[in-house]
Amino acid sequence: xxxxxxxxxxxxxxxxxxxxxxxxxxxxxxxxxxxxxxxxxxxxxxxxxxxxxxxxxxxxxxxxxxxxxxxxxxxxxxxxxxxxxxxxxxxxxxxxxxxxxxxxxxxxxxxxxxxxxxxxxxxxxxxxxxxxxxxxxxxxxxxxxxxxxxxxxxxxxxxxxxxxxxxxxxxxxxxxxxxxxxxxxxxxxxxxxxxxxxxxxxxxxxxxxxxxxxxxxxxxxxxxxxxxxxxxxxxxxxxxxxxxxxxxxxxxxxxxxxxxxxxxxxxxxxxxxxxxxxxxxxxxxxxxxxxxxxxxxxxxxxxxxxxxxxxxxxxxxxxxxxxxxxxxxxxxxxxxxxxxxxxxxxxxxxxxxxxxxxx
Numbered sequence: 001x002x003x004x005x006x007x008x009x010x011x012x013x014x015x016x017x018x019x020x021x022x023x024x025x026x027x028x029x030x031x032x033x034x035x036x037x038x039x040x041x042x043x044x045x046x047x048x049x050x051x052x053x054x055x056x057x058x059x060x061x062x063x064x065x066x067x068x069x070x071x072x073x074x075x076x077x078x079x080x081x082x083x084x085x086x087x088x089x090x091x092x093x094x095x096x097x098x099x100x101x102x103x104x105x106x107x108x109x110x111x112x113x114x115x116x117x118x119x120x121x122x123x124x125x126x127x128x129x130x131x132x133x134x135x136x137x138x139x140x141x142x143x144x145x146x147x148x149x150x151x152x153x154x155x156x157x158x159x160x161x162x163x164x165x166x167x168x169x170x171x172x173x174x175x176x177x178x179x180x181x182x183x184x185x186x187x188x189x190x191x192x193x194x195x196x197x198x199x200x201x202x203x204x205x206x207x208x209x210x211x212x213x214x215x216x217x218x219x220x221x222x223x224x225x226x227x228x229x230x231x232x233x234x235x236x237x238x239x240x241x242x243x244x245x246x247x248x249x250x251x252x253x254x255x256x257x258x259x260x261x262x263x264x265x266x267x268x269x270x271x272x273x274x275x276x277x278x279x280x281x282x283x284x285x286x287x288x289x290x291x292x293x294x295x296x297x298x299x300x301x302x303x304x305x306x307x308x309x310x311x312x313x314x315x316x317x318x319x320x321x322x323x324x325x326x327x328x329x330x331x332x333x334x335x336x337x338x339x340x341x342x343x344x345x346x347x348x349x350x351x352x353x354x355x356x357x358x359x
Contacts, residue, residue, distance in 0.1 A: 008069040011044070012142035013183065016192040019044070026070055036062065044071075048194055050149045075100075075146035077154065090151060094119070094143060098136060100171050102147045104155060104163070111155055112165040115147050117181050118172025123206045124241045125227070127270050129304040130171045139172070141183035148188065167202045169225070175208035175215065185219050198222045199263060209246040209254050216262050225266040226255065226294075230276045231284035239275065248288075255292035267294040271312040272301050277320045286327035296324060296332040 052066035120133035198221035
């Protein structure tokens with residue numbers, strides 16, 4: 001049955017609208033009946049089965065060749081760490097020997113997956129463990145979607161809710177890898193793909209100003225989160241090095257122009273005691289949020305090896321929240337930390353050798 005051996009682009013790395021045609025052509029090359037193509041497509045988009053070995057209506061020979069061509073595995077679960085609060089951290093092996101992490105967080109009837117878009121990160125935020133890794137490479141759309149699918153299948157297999165919400169807040173800066181992130185979003189949300197509601201997806205960026213309008217134009221229903229961390233130019237320049245390329249004023253102008261074109265703008269703010277939590281910072285944050293109608297989301301800083309900041313306790317975060325709320329009528333919330341005991345909280349994802357932190 002095998003056709004001539006050649007490198008085949010993974011199906012998820014192509015357009016959703018062309019998927020059925022590609023599967024049909026793949027079957028024709030192998031002289032398979034047309035209904036086999038329909039079976040493969042049904043397994044993929046209706047049953048959300050990316051692993052050919054689970055396509056049990058297909059003969060073993062077809063499953064094996066799919067695993068070597070159109071649907072070759074892109075990510076493999078290496079390790080799952082379990083937090084006492086129910087959070088799960090996944091270490092994924094990639095086919096080139098690199099690794100990434102993703103975190104699944106259960107809340108009531110929801111399961112939120114924090115997915116990675118790069119191996120490492122070039123943004124270099126000083127309060128984030130991933131920034132200490134530097135950037136190794138971008139992930140492909142199939143590697144991003146592969147994380148979602150693997151965690152969804154794993155958690156459902158344990159009788160849990162699966163992945164109902166998706167946030168691009170794992171390792172990497174999503175807008176530094178826009179083609180793959182956009183391709184993954186297309187597959188995840190398209191009726192020709194996995195038909196997930198875009199309103200359940202959030203893309204977070206440290207503020208790559210030229211790419212934000214493109215993201216909003218091409219994916220208007222997704223939620224946008226901006227890793228702000230200070231609305232004072234000098235402070236942000238110290239803790240978010242990429243500030244030197246994309247100024248705070250340009251970021252605010254962009255968000256203000258787009259505020260009516262996006263479902264919601266969240267302003268993510270890691271509270272660093274003695275750095276960005278005084279009254280001046282609160283006033284600046286409130287003024288920034290007013291201009292772009294942002295939902296302010298405060299997070300405590302979570303320490304990691306070699307971190308230059310001390311941890312923020314809940315009282316510190318709450319005091320800052322109250323100060324900001326005095327000057328801003330919009331939403332100001334404080335996010336509860338999850339997965340701290342497995343180094344799975346915000347800003348803690350980093351690979352040490354081939355093992356996740358905390359193991």
